[in-house]
Amino acid sequence: MKVTITFDGTEVEAVRGEPVCAAIVRSGTLAIARSAKFHRPRGPSCMRGACDGCLARVDEQPNIMTCLVPAEEGLTVTSQNTLGSREVDFLRVTDWFFPEGMNHHELFAGVPGVQQVMQAFARRVAGLGKLPKEAVPVRPAPRREVEAVVVGSGPAGMAAAALLAKQGKKVEVLDDALAAGGSMRALGGWTILENPFTREVNRGSIRLRTSTTLGGIYEDELLVAGDDGAEVLKAKTLVLAPGCHDGVLAFEGNDVPGVMSARAGGLLLSHGAVPADRVLVVIPEGGGPFGEAFARAAQAEPARCEVTVVRGDPLEVSGSSQVKKVRVATAEGEKTFKAGALLVDAPRSPAYELCAQAGAKLRHEPRGYVAEGPRIRPGVYAVGEVIGTPLDPQAILESIEGLFVDERPEQA
Ligand code: FES
Numbered sequence: 001m002k003v004t005i006t007f008d009g010t011e012v013e014a015v016r017g018e019p020v021c022a023a024i025v026r027s028g029t030l031a032i033a034r035s036a037k038f039h040r041p042r043g044p045s046c047m048r049g050a051c052d053g054c055l056a057r058v059d060e061q062p063n064i065m066t067c068l069v070p071a072e073e074g075l076t077v078t079s080q081n082t083l084g085s086r087e088v089d090f091l092r093v094t095d096w097f098f099p100e101g102m103n104h105h106e107l108f109a110g111v112p113g114v115q116q117v118m119q120a121f122a123r124r125v126a127g128l129g130k131l132p133k134e135a136v137p138v139r140p141a142p143r144r145e146v147e148a149v150v151v152g153s154g155p156a157g158m159a160a161a162a163l164l165a166k167q168g169k170k171v172e173v174l175d176d177a178l179a180a181g182g183s184m185r186a187l188g189g190w191t192i193l194e195n196p197f198t199r200e201v202n203r204g205s206i207r208l209r210t211s212t213t214l215g216g217i218y219e220d221e222l223l224v225a226g227d228d229g230a231e232v233l234k235a236k237t238l239v240l241a242p243g244c245h246d247g248v249l250a251f252e253g254n255d256v257p258g259v260m261s262a263r264a265g266g267l268l269l270s271h272g273a274v275p276a277d278r279v280l281v282v283i284p285e286g287g288g289p290f291g292e293a294f295a296r297a298a299q300a301e302p303a304r305c306e307v308t309v310v311r312g313d314p315l316e317v318s319g320s321s322q323v324k325k326v327r328v329a330t331a332e333g334e335k336t337f338k339a340g341a342l343l344v345d346a347p348r349s350p351a352y353e354l355c356a357q358a359g360a361k362l363r364h365e366p367r368g369y370v371a372e373g374p375r376i377r378p379g380v381y382a383v384g385e386v387i388g389t390p391l392d393p394q395a396i397l398e399s400i401e402g403l404f405v406d407e408r409p410e411q412a
Pocket of ligand 1: 047049
């Protein structure tokens with residue numbers, strides 16, 4: 001169902017429930033936000049609540065990640081942290097005055113007179129966003145005991161939840177995204193995992209809770225935050241399937257709007273949005289499979305954009321409010337490509353943090369920390385990419401075979 005939202009006063013057509021950020025990108029805008037300090041233009045780079053490229057004020061609430069907000073009729077989205085407008089932010093001069101960076105803690109410190117003026121100015125421009133008009137009322141966090149909780153509804157989370165449901169358990173699946181599927185949505189979906197999951201959701205043995213985050217694990221207690229507030233859960237079986245963070249590489253201009261992970265490109269495309277008419281996909285060694293999946297889907301008839309796929313390492317992006325050119329180191333030497341967006345498909349690093357809180361041992365690899373699993377402690381498991389399982393439906397199904405039968409004993 002079509003709805004209309006506004007972004008900085010301009011009407012934007014959206015599909016009800018899709019990420020607001022996807023609707024804004026589809027309308028032709030990439031530079032949604034400004035960076036906190038130097039006021040550089042920022043655009044979405046992850047589409048999963050892990051960067052600051054889509055921050056905006058939404059219906060009077062500041063600092064909202066618009067990639068995690070469902071579009072609804074009449075929603076008002078306003079860019080923030082600007083003096084002037086989103087396109088012409090006068091505080092952008094900060095970047096030009098301090099080309100080598102700026103330590104605001106020491107700026108003009110000890111210079112009589114100037115120090116006071118600078119402090120007053122810094123206080124005016126510091127912080128991000130303006131407070132909401134009304135404070136959110138404090139709500140008590142209820143406590144509940146549940147049979148099984150699965151964190152993450154990506155491919156491994158779906159497979160684990162379906163297996164738990166088959167074992168006769170009532171399962172709650174938590175995901176901070178707007179829909180189930182995780183990375184799979186950027187790859188086009190895998191029915192072998194989706195169908196059993198959807199069947200159990202429809203039967204009522206799985207309760208899918210989107211827009212819901214597991215904020216922390218405190219021994220046996222889980223602090224859960226969602227649209228209805230916070231609650232504390234105790235689960236006999238806890239399965240962590242948080243997946244991976246996007247691989248982020250250091251190169252000149254990696255913060256220019258239009259530079260994003262290939263997975264983010266695929267997630268945008270799943271909502272019919274492409275970041276530019278001409279897109280360059282760069283796949284460094286060990287990367288994939290999102291870049292090639294994006295290229296296949298974007299160029300299938302009717303083609304959504306022109307895509308060039310290159311193996312190598314991005315060296316430099318030119319452009320200010322959008323990517324213009326990209327210099328890449330390839331096996332044949334350095335090459336420069338004209339493109340309006342760069343999708344980087346670098347090796348992803350496991351999102352090990354919750355597993356570490358649950359007590360998992362970690363091992364270090366060049367791409368980051370990998371949790372050791374699948375058993376962390378009695379009744380607590382980690383599955384999927386976070387323990388190094390390949391992003392492949394068969395590998396995921398084989399990795400969970402025979403699991404989840406040794407839950408914690410009944411708690412007093
Ligand atoms: S946080 Fe929304 S695109 Fe990264």
